[in-house]
Amino acid sequence: MKPQKQVSDIPNAADRHLWQIQPLRDLTWILILFLLFWLGYAMRDVTVPLLVAILLTYLFAPFVTFLERRLRLPRPVAAGAILGVGGIAVLLALALTVPLVVSQTASFVDAVRRGKYDNAIDRLVDLSPDSLQPQIEAFVARGQSWLGISTVDDSASESSIDGSVGGTDDTSTGGGSSVGAIADLKSESIKPNVIHVAGEPSATSGEDSDGEVALSEERIRMIVQQELNSQPSNAGAENVTSGGNEWFGWVGSGARRAWGLVLGSIHLGILIFLIPFYFFYFTVTWPRMVSFFQGMIVESHRDHALYLLGEMDKAVSGFVRGRIVIAFILAIMYAVGWTIVGVPYALPLGLLIGCFTLVPYLGGIGLPLSVGLMAADQFSLVEAERMAWWGIILWPTLVYIICQFADDYALTPLIAGRATNLDPVSIVVAILAGGALAGLYGMLIAIPVAACIKILLREVFMPRIREWVDGKVDDPLPIEE
Template identity: 40%
Template sequence: MAKKKSTRRPRARPEAADAPPESANVAQDFANLHVWQIQAFRDILLVAAIVALVWAGYALRAVTVPLLVALLLAYLFEPLIARLSQHPRVSRPTAILGLLGTVGVVVVLLIALTLPTMVRQTTQLVTDLRDERVLARLVELQEAATSQVDRLLGVFSKDETTPDGPETPVTGESDEESAPDGPIPGEPEAGTTGPPVPNGPAVMTEEQVRDLIDERIARERARVAEAEEGGAWWFTPGTGRVARGGWQAISRMIGAVVGIGLMTFLIPFYFFFFSLWYHDVLEFFGRLIPESKRPRTLELLQKMDFVVAGFVRGRIVISLIMGLMLAIGWMICGVPSALVVGLVVGIFCAVPYLGVVGIPLAVGLLVLEQLGLPEAERMGWLWVVLWPTVVFVIVQLIEGWVLTPLIAGKATNLDPVTVLVAVLAGGSVLGIYGMLLAIPLAACGKILLTEVVLPKVNAWTRGEARDPLPLN
């Protein structure tokens, strides 16, 4: 007979039944972790380290600014140095020293040619601003503007008071009924002559106020002149304040000269060594990238390098050309200190849309210049405002249609709306530094968005990648 098969199930092993649950093992492992092994704490430490590094760099900006400027210059001039060092008889140190010498000679020649004119125009501008004639011109301009506004208001009020329909005749009876029974306050009574009797506090007219101010100024000038003739010119009121202000100005000037001297020495010094060790620096930072992600990371960095280098190098050359064109154009228009104003506005043009600050500056200087001329020799006020604006618009059109396509090209690949938003956002966060860094950062952010973020999002929407933030 065949044996019956046993239907009893095998008993569970006692060790399996007595095994602790998996959650208990996880809790035990978590309890044995050090605090620096927790990923959230490591992320907080990383953010804190970055913030501390930025704060330390700002606190030591006297040291870090020359370093960063020299590193930026080494980055910008690297293609030229690499091309020069390809010659068999030119080593890399020789190419760097030759570049520094050439730039130094060019800077010295430019300073020698333009510094006298710039100093003369700047001194004249400061003298004019401190002179009383400028205040008189401003008062004259204010009076002219006030008279024009009063004239326009008079025209508008006249139009409002004039009825559109036919006038209603007024009878003598209505005049008698509307006339008051008693005398009008402030007017002489019937049958008397003389000035009107005031009905309240006296009100000074504009001419009386001007006479009072002129009299006070004349008294102060006479007192100061008497003090100078008596040898007590230094004992006049405000002398101590003027002396303190002069000493502070001298101290600031000495500090500025020392700072410029240090920057002039440190930046070329750092630039030489950064350029000499440029490839070693790149290799050092390249070894910090994990090897599994190194090819993709280097590919993205090369794209960002192309964008940033093209934008920065292009904007430097474009701003220099725009400054020269603005200086020449405003000089033709008769703007005073046109060379200084044009070059300063050209520096502002390194940031897109920031050079527009030059329009009110040029117009204001031209207005002050015209107010100092006889009335027969002045330009029309329309042309005073129009000519500097036309020059700026022409230079801006040349920059947009000729200089940028030829020099910078489409390096950033950003539309005008994105550029404007980036500049405004950078300026609101970090001021002028934010405006300088806004466009390169926006271009790099666009590369990361199009090359890294959007492909992952598209794969997730197609169901090819798991949800990074699951709800269950």
């Protein structure tokens, strides 16, 4: 039993420094943690490659250990072999998939710009509930804007042009524009080679007029020349200046885009170099890093802390490694299956949904997307060439059900197992909470964080709470005096 402190041993409050007050010390540590996170976010161009390299090192650590112990390879050789094989695999995958993905994506964008799916979109808007129509129209408008499709109505453009022409009628004494004169000439009764102008006697056969005269083409040229001469003398200069400014604007915009592309390429090149460099360094020094952080744990709690960290490592690594492999397999299954049943642009769609399956149950968005794309493609055909309505719904749905069945009953049990020990309800709640707090990034880390919290509750908090319920301790929190 610890000896009780005497009153004389407690320092006077007036003699204590700020860092000797325990609440202030705790608050300081919390502020330091927040400051570190803020600095990491502010320097994300530096920290993101580091974090990616650390994550890759963590994921490949068991394989490197296997190469080191079984094949007797030094860690630098093992790290170099992983980088070489991984780089070749990535290049081959990009060479095989990128041309097809780019081709199908460009074809889809071109089809949307040509209005291939306009009828299907209009029908979808008409069939949707009235309360959802504004949201659907806004979503379609954003998509058209993102694809660079002009949404300006031609009739509005024509009316604006007519308004501008009408607005150039004569508004000053003895003046007017050439556009107004041409409009006036259009409003007169024009006959071949003859125009009737008010105020002059007419020479038309069979008509005794009082103010109209027949004009030849030479007279018309004189009127047009007078109207052109009445224009401001600097109109041409203004047009040249505006044209020059517009040309310089195009050049400046193109230069900015080119400069942005150059900077983006440089940034991508730096990332491509830094991540493998950091990965090699961290892989070689990984055992020393682990030993260093283990030595930072208080010796009296080291065994229990290492046990908790080991349990968390099993949950997190099992889930992350398993989901990456499962997502890769599902991406291939979705792409091949939807290609077989005739879903348009199946390869980019399958790869996208495969990435979504990194988060459990998020891949469900692939079902409405595949059915919608197939329906839009079929409704763009003539009725004699369309697939039956039940086939449009059935075949993409059948592919999705087969992939989900393979995920739930084959891939997850064999590859990931019960790494997190979370039931389906806990997984759904964790994903929704992560998405509400941090969006897509929150959904990605929600399940590993939930698994770690469950381990802490099971191993640290629940035993203490049971002792408190049984009356063995006075405080339910696991805090030692």
